[in-house]
Amino acid sequence: MLEYALETELNRQGFAAVCGVDEAGRGPLCGPVFAAACILPIGLELEGLNDSKKLTPKKREKLFDEICAHAIAYSIAQASVEEIDEMNILEADLLAMRRAIDGLQIPADYALIDGNIARDFQIPAKAVIGGDAISPSIAAASILAKVARDRDCIELDRQYPQYGIAKHKGYGTKEHMNALRAYGPSPIHRKLFIRFLEKDGHA
Numbered sequence: 001m002l003e004y005a006l007e008t009e010l011n012r013q014g015f016a017a018v019c020g021v022d023e024a025g026r027g028p029l030c031g032p033v034f035a036a037a038c039i040l041p042i043g044l045e046l047e048g049l050n051d052s053k054k055l056t057p058k059k060r061e062k063l064f065d066e067i068c069a070h071a072i073a074y075s076i077a078q079a080s081v082e083e084i085d086e087m088n089i090l091e092a093d094l095l096a097m098r099r100a101i102d103g104l105q106i107p108a109d110y111a112l113i114d115g116n117i118a119r120d121f122q123i124p125a126k127a128v129i130g131g132d133a134i135s136p137s138i139a140a141a142s143i144l145a146k147v148a149r150d151r152d153c154i155e156l157d158r159q160y161p162q163y164g165i166a167k168h169k170g171y172g173t174k175e176h177m178n179a180l181r182a183y184g185p186s187p188i189h190r191k192l193f194i195r196f197l198e199k200d201g202h203a
Contacts (some may be wrong), residue, residue, distance in 0.1 A: 002049055002136045004042050006128065010110050011042065015124070017072070019108035020137025021097050024052070024145035026089055028170030029180070030163070030189045031156055032078040033089065035096035036144035037104055037111070039072040040137050046070070049139050051132040052146040064147040067140045074140070075103030076148045085191045094120060100141075114138045160186045 007018045023035040046066050048059055055063070068074060077099035079092035098121060101111055111118070111125040112135050118127035131138035150169060157166035163179045163186070170176070185194055
């Protein structure tokens with residue numbers, strides 16, 4: 001069970017609403033990048049709460065509903081494919097995180113950011129490497145972002161069935177790369193991520 005050590009210490013320092021923040025979808029070749037922010041009641045125990053990558057899709061879906069039901073506040077946001085191409089994935093990632101924090105129903109006064117970069121946020125923020133395996137708030141955010149993105153991939157697959165997005169979730173699998181070479185890129189593909197097509201003469 002993850003412990004609320006970081007959140008509790010920040011509460012002691014006077015921060016009353018600490019949110020965990022994480023993203024999903026930095027690496028795929030297509031689709032928006034998602035981010036979520038979540039404020040949990042200190043001490044809330046959700047069975048199986050952990051880094052979303054360590055959970056089965058079924059368990060993530062179950063926890064998604066439990067987090068939404070018990071969180072003090074949560075928000076899911078995204079940055080578009082166009083924004084990713086315009087500003088690069090890191091900046092788009094941070095933009096989605098800022099949007100998630102801004103979307104909280106109850107404003108946060110401190111943010112715990114999964115990863116090693118925490119800059120340009122409107123509230124005090126700390127980067128926590130491997131945070132989704134340390135902080136319950138970040139783990140909850142990771143699940144919200146991951147499930148939201150997976151659901152979006154199913155919708156994208158309906159729109160562009162030739163790429164198999166529901167199966168590989170947009171990552172650069174052999175199946176996805178072959179489909180890109182066969183059908184060319186779609187409007188949901190990140191131009192910055194598919195430059196290999198130019199070298200192959202497919203773009």
